[in-house]
Amino acid sequence: MNGGDDGGVAAAPAGPPPPLDWKFSQVFGERTAGEEVQEVDIISAIEFDKTGDHLATGDRGGRVSASRRDLERMDYAISRHPEFRYKTEFQSHEPEFDYLKSLEIEEKINKIRWCQTANGALFLLSTNDKTIKFWKVQEKKVKKISDMNIDPFKAVGNGGVASSSGSSSPRPYLANGGNPDKSYHSLSNDFSFPPGGIPSLRLPAVTSHETSLMARCRRVYAHAHDYHINSISNNSMVFAKFNSLSLSLSSSSDGETFISADDLRINLWNLEISNQSFNIVDVKPANMEDLTEVITSAEFHPSHCNMLAYSSSKGSIRLIDLRQSALCDTHSKLFEEQEAPGSRSFFTEIIASISDIKFGKDGRYILSRDYMTLKLWDINMDSGPVSTFQVHEYLRPKLCDLYENDSIFDKFECCLSGEGMRVATGSYSNLFRVFGCASGSTEATTLEASKNPMRKQVQTPSRPSRSLSSITRVVRRGAESPGVDANGNSFDFTTKLLHLAWHPTENSIACAAANSLYMYYA
Known part of the structure; x- marks a missing residue:
């Protein structure tokens, strides 16, 4: 893969980069041995912002947590991987009940997307099955009054009258030096302090303590989806004017529109308008x-504001151009892999369903994840994927068992490195895999979400650079034992790594194993 360059011939190609040496960086919420994980604590979404300095996670309890990179350690050359520090957590969604449809709406966070920053504040979108919310996360200094105005041990009553310990005068004095026997108008004529002053009189001192991130909900986008929301995506810029639709989407600035997708519809929103889409x-x-x-998934092109792609349960990806018509019922390009004759089975359509798609940073490539494979597509070539990566091919003989326990419907996410040279996705037993997608690369690394990521290594045959045919898959699966991985280890379907994200500029990956967030660097 040559990034986004589509012209000229590279001089003296140096070949694919060597495989990365992954190391454990840090973990949030690590479980102790035997600790039971609460359902509400399981992580359901991960997202870096565009700079990579902030990381947000959402969980099944409807909470969003934000962490920020430790910028102080970045000044030291010794630190190759500055760690993230937990900053704030807020309740984004609450459980609801749709009385019209007699349907419970879970609070689980499906997706998180960072928006444009402004005036030092962070903005992000979060969604559950039905409702999208726009949050402002801002750093504020916590101010406190360190001293009370009157010493309670020396004040009389509630502080109304105080006397000086060093005064021999029998006349009482107020805390402000006034005489209680005088009226308000005569206080100015009888304003006196006792000899030695009033020790109990102190001015309040306001001090600024540590700063903290405070979250505030700016907008709520509701009642626009009849089915479960599976995707939200920010637009790179404004691409059209919809004055005729009374949406007031014109004259918007960069990044003020986004899409939300459910099973049957994709809606376009303006961040400032919550009651219309x-x-x-x-x-x-x-x-x-x-x-x-x-x-099943939808995402805006990273630079072409008029283009977006969405995937389907039949394993196809459609690229649409929003300039063609108001309702994009036709696609400009269709990406799908043709089935080999005689290869169709009961599970073919189920495992072909695409669970996630991601654009590369330059926008030329689209990465898709179905149940068994990762596929890399060139938007300039719709005849088939340029590369196919087998994630857990040894599970093919176990598809019947996976169907019976519903594991075959698990939705694994995928991600690309910032420079577009590598891709990653998760699997079972809390494993995730990193593949090199440069021309000629055979990199295929398996890591475990633990403090020792290289503990389990799955050796797989060299991967051809072009897409694999169904015949090749049949030959390959015959050499592997059902129910175990290539090392003979038993496979655990109850532990699965569904969510992960790649740092936008560095070789750093964050992945979720139940309620724990593990981070690795190379």
């Missing part, structure tokens, strides 16, 4: 019995 994709048939596929 524009439906740009609708795949709902007139008769629901004719429904053959649903939308």
Whole structure:
């Protein structure tokens, strides 16, 4: 893969980069031996911001946690991987109940997306199945009054009258030096202090303590989706004017629009308008019995503001251009891999469903994850993927068992490195895999989400640079034992690594194993 360059011939190619040596960096929320994990604490979303200095996670309890890179350690050349520090946590969503449909709405956070920063404040979008919220996270100094005005041990009563210990005068004095026997108008004529002053009189001192991140909900975008929201994505800039639709989306600045997608529709929003959205994709048939596929993921192009891609349960990716029509019921490009004759089975369509797609940083490549594989697509070539990576091919003989325990419907995420030379995704037994996607690369590293990431290594045959045919898959799976990995270790379907994110500029990965967030660097 040559990044986004599509012209000229590279001089003296140096070959693919060597495999990375991954090391453990830090962990948040590590479990002790035998500790039971609460369902609400399981992490369900991870997202770096564009700078990589902030990291947000969401969990099944509807909470969003924000961590910030320790910028102080970045000044030292010795520290190659500055650690993140926990900063704040806030309750983003609460459990709800739809009385019209008699449906419980979980508080679980499905997706988090960082937005443009402004005036030192951070902004992010978070969504559960039905409602999207726009949050402002700002650093504020906590101010406290360190001293009370009157010493309670020396004041009389509630501090109304105080006398000086060094005074021999029998006349009482107020805390402010006034005489209680005089009226308000005569206080100025009888303003006196006792000899030696009033020791109990102290001015309040206001001090600034440590700073903390405070979260405030700016907007709530609700009642726009009949089905579960599976994706939200920020637009790189404003691409159109919708004055005729009364959406007031015109004259918006960079990054003020975003999309949200559910099973059948994709809606376009303006960040400042929460009560209206524009439906740009609708795949709902007139008769629901004719429904053959649903939308599984959607994402804006990173630089072309008029383009977005969405994937389906049939394993296809559609690229649409928002300039073509108001309702994008037709696609400009379709990416799908053709089935080999005679290879179809009961599980073919289930494992072909794409659970996640990501654009590369330059926007030329799209990474997709289905149940068994990662595929890398070139948007300039719709005949098939340029590379296919086998994630856990040794599970193919166990598809029946995976179907019976519903594991076959697990939705694994995927991510690309900032320079676009590597891709990563998760698997079972809290394992995740990193593949090199440069031309000629055979890098395929398996790591475990633990403090010793290299403990389990799965050796796989060299991967060809082009897409694999179904015949190749049949030959490969015959050499592996069902139910165990390539090292003979038993496979645990109850522990799965679904969510992970790659730092935008460095070789650093954050991944979630149940309620624990592990971070690695290379």
